[in-house]
Amino acid sequence: MEVVVRAMSPKRLFWHLARISLLIFCFVRSSTSIEHDSICNEEDGSCPEPIHTVIRLARRDDELARRIAAEHGMEVRGKPFLDSHYFLHDTSKRSRRRKREVISKLKDHPAVEWADEQRPRRRVKRDFIHSDVRRGERDPVQSVAEFTTPREIPILPWRDPLYKEQWYLVGGAVGGFDMNVRQAWLLGYAGRNVSISILDDGIQKDHIDLAINYDPLASTDINDHDDDPTPQDNGDNKHGTRCAGEVAAVAGNDYCGVGVAFHSNIGGVRMLDGPVSDSVEAASLSLNQDHIDIYSASWGPEDDGKTFDGPGPLAREAFYRGIKQGRHGKGNIFVWASGNGGSRQDSCSADGYTTSVYTLSISSATFDNRRPWYLEECPSSIATTYSSANMNQPAIVTVDVPHGCTRSHTGTSASAPLAAGIIALALEANPNLTWRDMQHVVLRTANPTPLLNNAGWSINGVGRHISNKFGYGLMDAGALVKLARTWVTVPEQHMCTYEYKLEKPSPRPLTGNFRMNFSLEVGGCESGTPVLYLEHVQVLATIRFGKRGDLKLTLFSPRGTTSVLLPPRPQDYNANGFHKWPFLSVQMWGEDPRGTWTLMVESVSVNKNIGGTFHDWSLLLYGTADPAQPTDPRHPPGSPASGSPSQTLLGRATERITSQSEPHPDTISFGDLRSAPDCHPECIGCSESRPWPVCRHVSREP
Structure with missing residues (x-):
């Protein structure tokens, strides 16, 4: 087992991400595991019909965008977004084959940096309320006055009736x-x-x-x-x-x-x-x-x-x-x-x-x-x-x-x-x-x-x-x-990543009801851009399992904080799992990250025949070298702490690894991936509607 550690300033991180976006994005799409469930495969007919097309030009040029659209039987609608991205809509109905030909021509156009068909995603308002739960004994429009006894507010007697x-x-x-x-x-x-x-x-x-x-x-x-x-x-x-x-x-x-x-x-x-x-x-x-x-x-x-x-x-x-x-x-x-x-x-x-x-x-x-x-x-x-x-x-x-x-x-x-x-x-x-x-x-x-x-x-x-x-x-x-x-503006944010590497067998087999733990020794990324006062903590994990909803992931910090990153979800029968999904915790905010971090992976499955594989996990630490405020206490110097769970809790030995200061290119999380000037647009374009092998340049121009 080994761990690779990388730390960099935000500016350097941005350009580093830009250089490697093509490689990582294409790799993610190549996996049988999925990064998120809205990705579809056009080959098997599972994709909804595109609703419009988006192109990106090198810079904003509304006239050029309109001309390109007209040349391809489309029209620009609305204003550009993200500087130079344009919505294109067909001016007449055409076959699916003809649409693919038009998209291919758009991608070959010398002024178009990137083009992609856009498909609908399922998005729901979070106001109310599944029909199968607690439908009312009362009319919801009824006055709430009978339920509350609001205090008189003599200082703020707003006369608004409600x-x-x-x-x-x-x-x-x-x-x-x-x-x-x-x-x-x-x-x-x-x-x-x-x-x-x-x-x-x-x-x-x-x-x-x-x-x-x-x-x-x-x-x-x-x-x-x-x-x-x-x-x-x-x-x-x-x-x-x-x-x-x-x-x-x-x-x-x-x-x-x-x-x-x-x-x-x-x-x-x-x-x-x-x-x-x-x-x-x-x-x-x-x-x-x-x-x-x-x-x-x-x-x-x-x-x-x-x-x-x-x-x-x-x-x-x-x-x-x-x-x-x-x-x-x-x-x-x-x-x-x-x-x-x-x-x-x-x-x-x-x-x-x-x-x-x-x-x-x-x-x-x-x-x-x-x-x-x-x-x-x-x-x-x-x-x-x-x-x-x-x-x-x-x-x-x-x-x-x-x-x-x-x-x-x-x-x-x-x-x-x-x-x-x-x-x-x-x-x-x-x-x-x-x-x-x-x-x-x-x-x-x-x-x-x-x-x-x-x-x-x-x-x-x-x-x-x-x-x-x-x-x-x-x-x-x-x-x-x-x-x-x-409030005084907080110090510059740093990010440091520790990546867990499995020894053989890799990936690690998973079967039935199990509990396994994987630990990382963290030194605070002290060379260059230290993270000694935590803000956000992300875990990127890749796991395949026959019933994804049976998995439970828990993270233990060196200071003894326990975060349940993913509870069991009984309705989730997905058999693919997840690929580098970014689980986020804000519960260690302000802690000293130095010491032992442990990821516990367990299954609540009652089916002994269900199985899968554990592939990898990475720990992304966001934070600062100094306290957030000048008056905040500083962490005492000393040896790193260990907040990993006990042997009794785990029922098996903790796997220990030693951190090494080696740069590694894979620093992208689901929440951070973004296209950049030198990230090849044609692979990014494959993210929504096409399998990654059809991205041109994927092997010639990494």
Whole structure:
């Protein structure tokens, strides 16, 4: 066994990734295991029909793009995204064979760097609620006043009629708890000069409770390629408008309730009201990244307990550009709903959006400070806001279409916009907060106290409460803005990777019900770009198993923190497993990484004949050489610690390996892969619709 260690600065890392993207991307697609479940094989007819084509030019040139499109019987629709990517649509119906010929010609065009057909991906709104669970004893539109006893608020007597029914703002949760938003308001913060965009099915921009705060520069229509985000009036498209109202509903206008950041600028992207492709997501995530501060998304892959899926290469590039270049270099804030698949024992660890280093994954808690039945567990959730429970408990008050109000906004869909509004208060308090600063201040100020009666809490290696259900606890707006005001920008982020190499047999056979552990010795990457104070921790694992849902993965840090990276998912009968899937934990934040890290892989299978193979795992450590704040304590010098599980727990010996400082090219994770100028476009183009061997240049131009 050996481990290879690599550490590099962010700038050097970017160009390093660019040089090797072709090799890694093609290798990933060549495996029988899958990186995510939306990849299809056109040869066996499993792929849905393409909905449009995307081309990339060397630089933005709208006239050239229109000319190329016309030459190939297409037209450009909408605006370019990611600088020089264009949506192309056929002007007439043609056969599948003819479409393939046209795509081939586009790829051969000297001005086209990359071209690809875009296929629809299954994306669902996270508002409510599978039909098989707890359908109501009560009408969900009923007033919540009978369930709460809101305290009188003499200092903030908003006259909006539903304000006192916003129990999560007025101390109306059981025990008198709320998210302490009133304290932030009393300190003078209401989201001024902060722009939030709701990525969803559109927003009703002329709603009486939104119109004053509407921001056209944070809005567009990707579905119909125009600038108007107004949702289609068919009764279904109210989700985005409801989310927008949670953030920015006007205060004191005698209508509905009050938004958390009622002086913020609110926009919306209409992108879920039609087929959703990788390019649709990328165009949404990359809209006006220097103008928009916060993107709020309450959707994701199917929450069915059997799907592994996440952003495609274009969306991943949009995330990366957002954190690197957005907000004039401070980085965009991406807020994501953690998922509603709890009734089907789903886990947000199987969602590549919530497991991205670049997003803040937000969970939900109920009126009585419990886990809602739809909650998904994962160690990537950073914090929690209030939301709905079953039908006889109150939900979230917000605006509704057309020109109405509702008391029944639900699910983690409602939690993410509340978090976005609270984050807007912090950005008003300190506009210089970077995307990493925001993650630091959110987790440091989250309040676990209201939620500690739930099972599953533990203490991490720096003394913070952590939970796979609730992250670091309930968001506290007052504490957040107070910390934001004095926060000093964190030191430069480094990344270090340790890769576990199996001795023979490789891959390692897996059969039936088993438990195995694989350990790495970490020295903190002390040469060049040390990581001594952790932020994000990723595990990239490749495992094939006859029933993927029987697998459980647990990571043990040197400081004794235990993160269940993947719980069993009984609905997941996939027989392929996963290839370098990036499991993410934020639960070791602030810890010293030096010492023994152990990955425990086990099966809960009752079928002794089921089997598979363990191939590899890598540990990616993100963090800093120095404490996040000048006043933070420094880790003491000394020998590395060992936080690996005991022999009794494992029932077998721990496999030990010694780290070596050898550079290795494979530093790409699912959340970080992006196309770059010298990454060959034709292989990236094969990622969605074609098997990798047909990528030209794959062997001649690595």
